[in-house]
Structure formats: C-alpha cells, structure tokens
Amino acid sequence: MCLCCKRSRSLGHNYFNIQECPIEGSNLIEASAGTGKTYSIASLFLKALLEKRVKSVKNILVLTFTKAATAEIKLRIYENLLTAKRMLEETSENVREHLFEKEPVIRDILKPYLDERSEALKIISNAVKNFDENGIYTIHGFCNLILSEYAFSSGVPFDKNMVTDQSLLVFETIVDYWRKFAFFAPKCVMNKLEKLEFSDLISLYKIKESNPHIRINQQEENMTGISNTVENCYNSAEEIHGELAERLKYTDTTSFLGLIPFEKLKGNIYQKSSIEAKAEKFLNFISADQPLYAKDILDDSIIIYFTAGKITLSLKKNNKIDEMPEIFKIIEHFYDIYLQYMQAADGWLTGFKKNMIDFVHKRLNAYKSARGILYFNDQLSILHDALSETGDHFKDRIADEYQLVFVDEFQDTDPLQYEIIKKLFIDKSAVFFIGDPKQSIYSFRGADIYSYIKAKENVESGYTMKTNFRSESALVYGVNRIFNSRFRRENPFVIENIGYSDVDSENKGETKLIVEGEEYKPLKIWAFETSDGNLINEDEYNEAAALTTAREVARLLKLSAESKAYIKHKDKYEQLKPADFAVLCRKTKEAFIVKKYLDQLGIANIISSSKSIFDSEEAYEIHLLLNCISEPGNLNMIKNFLITDLMGFKPHHVKNMEESEGLGGYSIKLRGYKELLISRGIMHCVNEFLKDEQIISRLIHSPYGKRKIANINQLSEILHKKESENALQLHELINWLSNQRSGNLLKEEEYELRMETDEDALNIMTIHKSKGLQFPVVFAPFLLAGSLMHSFKPFIYHDDDLEMHLQLESDEETQRKYALECLSENLRLAYVALTRAKYRCYTALAKTRNAGTSAFAYLFSDGDIFSKEWKKEFNNKISMENFVTEALDNEAFDFIDILPAKLESADINSDFEPSESAEELSGEEKNLRVREFQNKAPERWRVSSFSSILRKMNPHETFTTFMDDEVFDVSEISEEKREADYSMFSLPGGVNTGNALHDLLEHTDLNTVTESGLNEIVRKTLNLYHIDAKFKNAVCENINNLRGKKLGGEKDFQLKNVPYKDTLREMEFYFPSRSIDSRLIRDVFIRNAGEGETESIIAGSVGEDVSEKIYGFMKGYIDMIFRYNGRYYIIDWKTNYLGSTYEDYREDSLNQAMLKSQYFLQYHIYTVALTLHLNSKMENFDYERHFGGVYYLFLRGIDAGENSRNGIFFHKPAQSVIAGLIESFQIEPVFSNGGTSGNP
Template sequence: MTRALDPATITLDGIQLIEASAGTGKTYTITQLFIRLLVEKNLEIENILVATFTEAATSELRDRIRSKLREALEVFEHGGSTDPFFKSLLERVDAKKALTAIDLALESYDLAAIHTIHGFYKRILSENAFESGVPFDSEIVKNMDPLIEEVVNDFWVARVYDEDLLIVKYLREQKLSPKALKKLAKKIRERSEADILPERAELPAMPDPEDREAAYRECRRLWLEETEAVKAILLAENTDLHRNKYRLTSLEKWFTELDGFFEADTCSAFELPGNFYKFTPAGLDDGLKPKAKEAGAEPPSHPFFEACEHLDEETRTLCDALDSRVLELKQELSDAVRAELPRRMRERGLMGFDDILRDLDQALQGDRGTRLAETICGHYHAALIDEFQDTDPVQYRIFQTIQAVGKLPVFFIGDPKQAIYSFRGADIFAYLDAVADAGDNINTMKTNWRSDPELVGAINTLFGTRENPFRLEAISYQEVSAADQRKNELTIDSHNASGIDIIRFDCEKEAQQGKAKISGPNANDRIARQLCSSISSLLEKDTLLDGRKVRAGDIAVLVRTSPQARDVQEALRNVNIPSVVSGGGNIFHTPELHELYLWLQAITDPSNDGKLRAALSTSLLGLNAARIDSLENDEHAWDQWI
C-alpha cells in the first residue's frame, strides 16, 4: 500500500521508496530531503551521498541543492517562510542550530558527495583499494566497443574460418556476421549475471545435405512437368478448399513464387517460399472447408504435394540441425566474452564501468565485505539515489549490502513505470526487490507540476482504464493530478488543444481501396508525411503558445531510431520546415558530413576534375549536371570555381 509523500514529514530512517512520475517534482523533493538530513539528522554535507545516472543529472542536482541551501539560509536567518515545507521545518528544529548547519554546508559545498552511480563506485574502490582488492592503477575505459570488437573478431577467426562451408553459408543467410555477434557480445557483457538459455544440449546428428538436395530436385521436376495439372486442381471451381485460405488471387501469387524458387537446378537457399506449406498434404488438409472436413472429405492429391511435404521435412531437419550449431556458436561466444574480455582487460590494466560494479559487488560479498561496508558507512551516513528505476540487480545489491550493515537512511527515488525500459539498463526485478525491502515505506508523489491538465488527464485515461497496463501485477498505474498552473498553454483556433491525439492508419480499409499495403519501409514514409502534415497544420492555423504564434522550434518529434529521425527531417525539409536532429546518431554518418567530405577533398586537390565535379554536385554548392557540363566547356568559369 502506497501513501502520498510529504517531504516535510517522511521518516528519515531505513529504506524509503519514493515513486515519482515525470513532472511531480522529484529533484525538488531531493533538495528538501537533503536539507532535512542536514538540520534534523545533524549530518555534515560530505556524509550525505546523492547519486544519479548521468553527468548532466549530477550537475543539475549539484546546482539545485546549492540553490536550496541558499534559500534555507535566508529562511533560518529571518525565521519565517510561506513555503509549507520550511514552515513545518521551523516548527520542529532549532533555527539557530539549523542556520549554523546550513551555513557550514554552503562553506564546504565543494565536499558535497553528489556523484554519478559509477563515479561513486569508482571512488569507493579507489579509496578502499586494500579492502576491495582492486589494483590502484587501473584505467577506466568509457567505450568498450573496440575491445569487444577485438574479442569477437578473434573468436570469429578461430571458430568460423575452418567451419564447414554449409554452416558458414547458413550463418551468412541468417545474417550472423562479426558485426551481428558484436551486438550480441555487448548484451552478454552488459548482463554479466544473466543465465544463457536454453542450456547446452548434445548436438543432433548432422543430416546429409544431399538428402534435401534430392528432395528439391524431385519437387522441381514435378513442378516443371505438372504445373498445369497442379494449378487445375487448386483453381477448380468445385473444390472443398476454403477460398478464404486459398484465394484465387493468392494462388496466382504463390504460383509465381514457386516459378522463381524452382528456377535454379540446385536448392541454393535454406528458406522455402513463405507459403510453401500450403502445397503440402498437411497444409491442404488445414485449408479444407469445415463442413467438408466433417463430411470426411480428403484434401486434393497429387505427387507434387507429396514431394513438397518431403522437401519441407528435409528442410526442417537440416535447418534444425544448423540452428543447434548456431546456438552452440552463440553459447561459445558467451563463454569467450565472459572469460577472454576480462582477461585482456586485466593484462592491460583496464576497467570498464561494468567491471567497477562487479568488483565492488564481489568485494562486498567477499571475506572482507563487512569491513568494507563498515568503512563506507563510516563516511556516508545517508543516501539519496535518484532515477532508481535505472538500477540493475548488481547495483541494487551493492546499496542493499551497505545499508544492511550500517542501517543507514536510504531513499530510492524513481518512476516504477520506467523500470520496464531495459534498453536504459533498467531491470524490473531489481525494482521489485526494492519494493519488498521497503515494506510499508512506499511513498508516491501525486501532483504533476509540469504538464497541462489535459495531458495529465489523457495519460490517466490511457493507462488507468487498462487492467495490468505494464503486464506485471506488481506494477500498477498510479494516477496523478495536475497542479493546473497553465504553463505553456496551447490553443488552436481559440480552443485548448487536446491532451493526446491518436492517428490510426486503417490498413484494411486502405487495402479495400486498392492502396499499397503498409509495411516497414513505406510505413516509416507514411508516418513521416503524416507528421509533416500535422506540423504544417499547427504552423498554419491560429495556433498559440502562451498567447504567441507557434514556431517550428516549439515542436519536438520523438522517434525510436536515428534513421527514422533522418526520414522525418527530410520530409520536413521538403515542405520548407526547418529542423534539427539531436542525439542518437553519429554525425560522421550523416549526408551533410559526406558532402562536406567531398567538398574538402576538392579543396585539397583542386586539379582533380572528378573531385571538383563531385563537390559541385553537392547540396552545399547546388550545381546540377547541366550547369557542371557548361562549366567544363567554359575554362574561365571553371577556373573561377577552382
């Protein structure tokens, strides 16, 4: 059972879990708790640990806490405040002693223990090298990609180069390249404690590929010789086949796919055509009309259908055996990453952020763990952990172990809804462990101070009407209310804008209208064009933000991937709406940098006509083919460009 948080009265003992949705004043609450720990627990500023996940968040917390201390100094100097938090504090503490504590905290603010999580762990290891058993001179590596790539490439050479050609071909078809294995290796590295499933099993015997090849040749022979007979059976008007499953238009498409598949003398691909099963006796049996099946009807029969089933079985047998070997390869990669990467790092005196976590965790669980925890507790007497939902089991176990030894007040502050975002490193079960440890000490921040009431209401409706919206009963949606401060109020044609507009593409209706099927590539294009249309409408209508006309810079577009961001930017550029892409991508992979590269090549080698033509054709200079051609026939104009 959760209760509404009151920062002025929440107990300053034990483990306290504070659930804070976006915009509910999480950082403000941290500053208030920091003040209380100073004046009520009589802690010195260096004894209060404040930890969060990014350098930017650390910098913001440092500034906000300093600002709150200055505000507190004025309050305790003058002995009065209209702020409910300070009014409550003045009633409980000695103002003179509190003033002294705040003044001292400001004077020694450089000692404030406000760190990133990894920064805090690194400090612990370096200050307690003997207890932790970690070398003094280890170098921290922020980017592990080059080392991971080195291990993966060496693994690929040692493991794959001498592999059977059939398996190498299968790896290629499955797009399992060193680049793909590098992505897998990074995940293995990040989840060092995760079990690899399924567990290793004895590899099945490798079938003779010639068996499948023979099945293919027979199937191909029958198709080439009996095409018209097979088509006549399946296209017959008087058939027991269900035409919703064997539509005439679909059959024509499937016939074309078979024509393409059987063009080759040998079966070069491991994958059969997508609807190949429809031509097997089992597939045809599944396609019978229910009433016909009840009446004992048999599916259409032809030797080609039997041959298709034989080829399907041989293909599955071969691919199952190959899949087992691919799985074995991935498991061997996991072993290599978990053994070889740490070994190479130790040899070179390197540590990654994950190594810091692992080493501190192992030190705390080891023989000298209690002594190390006591040493840490001797320095830090309370902790405020921001963005707690981003912790993983190892990080939580570290804080849990330290807290258990020192019985420190520890505040875990975060948004449980974001604990589902594993791409940020969050682990839902680490959060649930904290819920169990907190017991009745679970507090919720109920008021959103940032968003408009319409948006807050829309989010409450969207999630509140769904049972089990996060697919885990342990995490429910806690409604919040809006402070109704009406900041950044948006109106369209003199009416308040709705909190959420959902645009749905009616794929079935569009298909009936003969429009192209919405799939991956064209879906991105459709969405980008729809976004452009919506943004253009906002900019053209009588749309006001706090009474002024909306500008392009007021609008943000959030996408999942960098390519999607570039697609949207290109669509906006086509309708002359300026935009800037921030975050996510590598600037050296952008079209603009490629064009700049061509430009610089021409500048450094102006006598090279080819490089000069390439530079002139870029959007930076904007000459078309006809203009460039005319320049080449005009020596004076050509020299001017050079």
C-alpha cells in the same frame, strides 16, 4: 496476464510529506511526472543535516545516472542550502516572511529551529562552506571512486587505464571469432550463415555488455554434436532433393498444377492463382542445379501446399482422392526432412551466436586484464564481485562513510547497480530510492524495471508523490482518465507492481493557454479515419500525422500573432513562439517527416535526435576528405570530393579544373593539409580547411546549413578525441571512421546527433530524449507502435522470478512474455509523452496494422489484445472516434477533446489558406528585412604574432617566417654529390622536413637516448613524414653532433648534459596586451642601439613608422626552454638551407639569415614571454641572474667538431631592451601551458 503476480506485495499509498518522513531505514518514493522529485531530494538533504542524521555533506551520497542530472541536483541542493542560510541570517521579519512565502517547504523544515537558530545556522553554514566535499555522483563515478580509494580491497590495479569506448576492441574480437570459426563451419549451414549480418553479432554482444549477468537461453550441447546433427539432416534432405530434381526435371508449372485436384479442394485454401505462384517458386527451387546449402532458403509455407497430407486435409466435404500422386508423397517426405534440416541449422546458428558471446566476453576480459584496462561498465562488475567475495569490513567502511543515500531515477537501475547499492547500504544506512516506474523507458541501455520491482518488495517504507507542479489541472486530470479509462484495467501498465494512482495538480487554473478567447480542453486526441474503414498503411499515417501537426502549429502561431492565442498567467499575457512547441516521436524517421512539413511552412525547428552522427551525409564527406588528404595524388577521388555538398562544385566546374590542370593545384593544397594534420592534429587541420575553403560562410546561408555545420564540428571533435586518446595516425583514423559509418562498431551516446542551434525554434525529439523536459504545448502523434514480434530476432524477457534472459531461439511461451514486456514499455513511453506538456497535449489514433496491440488499444479495451478475437474485433472497427468515446467515462470529456482528422494526401497546401504563410506566423510585420550594420567595426582587437608585427613594421617586404626550411632547388647540389651523399645538406627542403625534425627533437630525450633508441625514433619519424629512409644515418649523426656540441656560455655545457625534466618542448604562449604599437617597438631598439652589435643591427633593419595600434593578445610557440645551473635558456631549431658545406653556416651567414627572416625580433618576443612567466612564478626573479640567453641552432650546419661554432647563433638580449618592450606592450603576465615537458 501479469508477469509477476506471484511475487506482488503492496506498500500501500503513504503520500509523501517531507516533514513527516523519517530519515531512517530503506524507503521507496514513487514520484509521478512533474511532482518535484529533485526538489524533494534537496529538501530531504537539508532536513538530514539539521536533524544531525549525518555529520556533514560528505556523508550524504546522492547517485544519479547522467552527468547532466548530477549537475542539476547539485545546483538544486546548493540553492536550497543558500536559501535556508539566508532565512536564518535574516533579521528583518518582513523580509523573512517574504522568503518563507516563496519557499514554504524550506520554511517548514526550519520551523523547529527558528527560536534557537544559531546551531542550525552553524550546520548550514558549514554545509555551504564545505559543499565541494559533497558525495553527488553518477553511479559509474561512484563505483570508480570506490575502486580507486579501496583498490587493495577491490583487487583493482592502482594504475588502471579507464576507457569509455571499447567498440573497436569488440569489433576486432568478433572479427577474430568469425575468422576462427565461421570459415570452418559445415557447408550445410552456409545458407544460414551468409544471411547473418556482422552488425547483428555486434548488437547481440551489446546486450551482454549492457547486462553482464544476463542468462542466455540455449540448449546445452557442444558445437561438434550440433554440427554432426545438422550434417546428418542435410545429407538426408539432399538425397531426397536429388530424387525430386530427377523426377521433376521435365515438369513445367502447368503440368505440375495439373496433378492437383483443385475441383475437390477448398477454394479459400487452394486458390489457383496463388498456388500457381507457389508452384513456380517450388519448381525453380528444386530444378536449380545447386546443392541445397548453396540455394536460397525456401519458406516451408510454400512446400507444404504440395504435400499429400496438406492436400488431404484441404478436401471439400464428401470428397476424396482415389489415388494420391506419388510425387506429393515424396514432397511430403522432403518437407519433413527439410524442416528437420532447417531446424538443425537454426540450432547450429544459435550455438554459433552463444559461443560468440562467450568467446568475445572471455577474450576481452583477458586482453583488458593483461593491460590494466577498465571499460566504463567493467567498474560495476568488478565492484559487485568484490562485494560478494570480500568480508563485511570492506562494506562497513563504505557504509560508515555514507550514513544517508539517495538513488535518483531509480527506475533506470540495472540489476548489477541495484545489487551493489543493496550490498553496501541496505540495513546499514538510511536509503531512499526515488523514481517513477511509469517512466522506465531506457531498457535499450540496460535499465531494468524488474530491479525496481525487487526493491519495492524489499524496502521497509513506501511513499507516493501525488501533486503535479508542471501541468495545468485539466491536463493532469485528462491524463488520469486515459490511464484509468472506463475499463479500469487492474494493471494499466501490464506489470502488477506498476500501478496508476490519480494525480492532483498544484496549478489550479492560474496559468492557462487561451485560444480565441476559450480555455479549450487541454488534451486533444486526433482520430484519423478512412472512408471505408480499412487498415491504414503506416507510412501513409506518418505523413498525415506529421502534416496535421505542422498545420496545427502554424494555426496556433498565426492566432498568437493576431493576439488570439496566448499563455495567460494571472494578469500577464505571453505570446506563443516556436520554442513553446515540441513534437515527440518514437523513431528518427518520423522526426524528419515532421521537419519536412514544418520547413515548408517556414516554422523554425530543430531535431534533437538519437540518430548517429556517422549516419549523416557530413560523415561521408569528412571520410572522403580524409581519404583525399591521405592520397593527395588520387585525382579521381579529389573529383568525387569536389562535387559533394560540402565543397559545392558542379560537375562542369570540376571538368574545367581538370582541363586547366587546376586539379593539380588542389592536390598540392591537400598535401599541405596532410602536413598540417601530421604536425598539429585532425582538429587543427579541419579548422584550417573550413577557413581556407570558406565552408562556414557558404553553408550558413544554405538550407539545413546550421545542421551541416553542427555535424562537421561534432565529427571534428570526435575524431580529435579518438586521435588523442588512442594516438591514432591518419590511416587508423580513416579505418575507425569507416567502421563507424558501416555500423561495425557499437554506437556510444556521445555519437548521437547534436542540436544545430539553440535559437527560438520548435523542438522535434524522440520520447526518450524528452524525458525530464517540459514544454508549453506538446504533440505526440506517434504512439501506435505494436507489441508483437513480426519476425524472430534475439530478445530479452524476464521469468517468474524476475531474472533476465536472452532468448536466442524462437519459442512461443517466451515470445508471449516478450510481447507483454513490449506492451508495458509502450505504455510507459505513452505516459512519458503525455506528461511533458504544461498547457496542451495532442496525440492521435488510427487503425494501422500494429495499432491493435498498441498502448491505446490496451487502455481502451478490456480483453487480451494479443488474441485472434481482438485482432478481428479491432480490424472491424469503422470509427476510431467511436472507439475512444466508448472507452472514456463521462468525466473525461471535461478535459479531453476527440477531433476527427482526415487521412488525406500529404499536400501542405491542401485546405490551407495561402495567407497562413511563414512570414505571418511570428506576429511581425510582413515586410521584413535583415538589418544591415552601417558602421565600420574596429579591427584592432585581435591575436597577434611575430609575423603580424613584421607586416606592420615592414609593410612592403615579404618574409619567409613560416617557411623556416626554405625550399631549395636540388640542382644546386652536384649530381655526383646527390648520388653519393644522403647528408643533411641534400635533405629535401620544405615545411615537411622542418615539421619532421621539430617533431623528432620534441620527443627525443637528448640526455639519455641510446644509439638504438635514436635509430628507432629517427626511422619512425622519417617514415611518418614520408622522407627517404636513406637519410636515417645522416639525421642520427646530426642529432649526436647536436648532443655533444659545446654551446659556450657557463661551463661550456652540452645538451646531452641537460636532464629531460629540465626541459619544456613546443611551448605555446599567449600574453594580453593593451597596446601592440609597431612604432613603439621600433623606438625601443633605436633607443638601445648602443647596448651591443645585435641591437644596432636590429635598429637599422626595422621599417618605416606605422602608427596603427593593435589591442588583444600576442601568441607564439617556443621550440624548447631548458634550465641549466639555475639559468633558463631558449632554443629555436632552424632547418634553413644556407649552403652545402659547413662553412656556409658560419657566424656571418647566420647573421644574414637571422636578419633576412627577422628572427631577431622573434626571439625578443620569446624572451619577453619567458621573462613574464619567470617573474610570475619565481620569488625575487632577477633577469641577469636567472635568464641565460637564446640559441638559434641551424641543424644542417651542426658538425661533429665539439668546439666548432658552425650552425650556432647565441644572444642574450639586453635587460633594457626587454624592459622597453614590456613597457611598449603594456602587458600583464600570462603564460599558456601546453607543451611537452619533463618538468612543467
């Protein structure tokens, strides 16, 4: 049966030839696997330019579906242009002929232009020169471009905010729907509603999200009507249920069964042991003292055995029941009413689901519209609607811009994308749809093979690419025979418009895999058998297939190590290595079974998985870490965290820590991480944690260590991105991560597990992941998935008009259509898997429960594989080897080997020689040892900072560089003052306070902030850093004092007069240095001691000579740079506690504090950084004219006196000092732009 035979139209088999293909009209190119699709697009691109079908590269539009594909096709087109340019420029005939020989396709395209090549060279040279103007985009990127450039015509806001992840919005909207409607549902549907998983609703909405114009099948009836129906049915069922409960109150199982005349009934239907179990369940259900809605749902297949009708129909021939027991008549009545009640409840649940989809869709659109938000996929809907509603002028302008359009991987198009392309370009531009319907396997992402079929019926010209450049010829011919078996199915992919034409091969034996001197048949089919011919348990099969695969890989690697297996290319020989192998799976669980056996054999392997990173153990561990950071005083949580694999503590270690009060110390450490996370962000915090706890160095040597490290890094990046994009605070990050781990949010592609390494390792991946890739040897043993639905769930199918439907209710006819579509997709997955190999491919067959409706069952038979007859026939087959042999024609066995395989206990050592151990598989000597680095690595190349220079200049001193806000004892303040005064002097000391005030000053506009605005930002900051809110007035007063303080200098200016745009906050800088020599730095200050009092103080304070040089980078952070009257100034905020009165912050006290912490040196480094930057950015930079000086403002001492100098340290370093430092650093100017700025 075919799904679309009524609409079939053949385009014929015009084999694609670039030279003969006219660049005009609408065209469809079917490119089978390995036939050079990308190369052909690049060649047509070149041909179009030379034929002047377009004006320039910007008039050719190339659409792909992934960023990786976009990058690949850009590179290929650009390389072709460069090759053509070189061919035309080359003056040597010999060199040109050599180039022609290497690239015959480009040669043939250029041939008409070789005599008069100047014009062709000009065209191609311009294309190369202007290649950055190319129109190569993902489909979403193109839609975004059109919506941006034609915002007025498309009706999109100019200031739209694009988001790539709306899963949190979806989740919250579904929660809102549940809260509004589920809580008020009729009681009689609670037994249905409580079985509905929240993740089911999310998955259901994801179908709508991926397919905006899908039709949802459900009878049109309002929920009030449905609720009335189900309540009426329930009341009737409950009434009879009560009667039954009363009648059977004192009836046990034995006496109940005694009412059934077993001797008169057919034994195959009424087998006493099975009926006894059913009777016990039925009586327990009836006797439970609960209303029906509170009970678990009873399967109607149990109740029916105790109905009068079923008993009567099951009588043996010539038997009758004189008088049917009354109870069975009542049960039959209950059965009928109970079925009606269950069906009505199912109808209510279906309506609930449909309303949920509508509610979420409308609510999301309203929310996003009000806030100018566009989700990634919204672009398609908006552009599609705009094209439908606007006139031809809008469309014509776009078509005029792109005279030639290529749509790559067209089989992955969804209906909306196809409609957009059709409305814009068909009948206006030359259009080429390029793809392979046999490789359409991404329906779960919204790809719709039926869009391809629609296009195929509507294009003007069709072509087929029939030469495979990937695989050796025997393997290509073997795959041909699989899809054109002896039975020659008219529609090998079920759907009529997807055919299979035999493919030829370009590799005529030049490159082959040689094993033990033989050119073995390259397509291997393992036929797994059982001695009794019974069905094989799926889990048992997966273990056996994985074990057989691992052993075969080990065997081939061992033979290769002995030079008995290798890849032969003409006269060259290449040894096999693990990276030459790939194992393709349908499910992630299969991948981990394969990995288990490969690991046991010591074969390096990596999993490229579609499994979510949030399902990993590391996601749990990072979640626990964040909770510990959030609640550093929760010792029980800390104990749980310490015994995770991430931390590696044993329970007795934690117990010892608890007894020795070591947990308290770890609690303090977590508080530090919390402060770091608040001030610097999640990624910085996690990196510091990994470094402090030496996580990486410990994990790297553990089993699966690389996997764990890759997961931790990926989680850190994802959390950093969410934190940055959504301004999430710690508790919000924890909630988001919790929802991701629980499956309550939609899973994005970027959340799939990454590969942990790119070293020489065997690849294990899903078939979906493998598409577009190739490997010398491929194993695809997991192609036995069935095509039937074993339990009902909402599904997608297409009607006879190729329209997409979402089916929410069980229906036999639509389930049949769904099964056929599943079978077609299983066949396409099998095709993709079997065409990834270059030299050899292994697959397998076994008689599992689902194999009778698998892809191979369809290809190797000629009947309806969904029929009862076929199921019986397949289950009765004894030998899978015979099944395959009978299906293939004689020619097939020139290319295909059928290998009997044992379904044995999954024991890695069973029948496996001990000599075939891991260390022998690589071909190296047995006695292997990790090489040790004997020399001392130079440590001078590094990133240095102010503090590292201090340590070199004063190796015996301890500085408080990173503790600007020194912790002070609160007892230093009198008790009377503490109770009465929440002032800047009693503000708690420590890093947290310093971070809070720095954060506040970074984000406060001192020029324009209002009193109410300042109050609010101070309140939020104190709350964020958990500082007592009673300090708010003191901090606000301090900021106002700071704004109004006359800083001296030119015109005695105030910070409130400096516009925000003339400031740069939290400026990070790096500058490279070929020499950071602490001795030379010291000499600079000594030489310039006569320049002023400050220089003299510095010269006397530096320590002994240290001759070691450090090469690398100098880095640091400047709190604020500001510009006033053409001069640039540096400010550093200091929160040091110097005393509890303003007099403690006078000039002499500040000088002592500056000296103690060596801030003198710090601000000279800052001045060097700013001088280098200004010198590189300003013409005619003059230090004396353009640099104003440095302010160190000790905030606790800033009083209300406008002219008071308390808390203010100012100095402008002498130009000779800065020049000397620049000379000592031997630096070139570089400045890293990373701060908060009004005017960068």
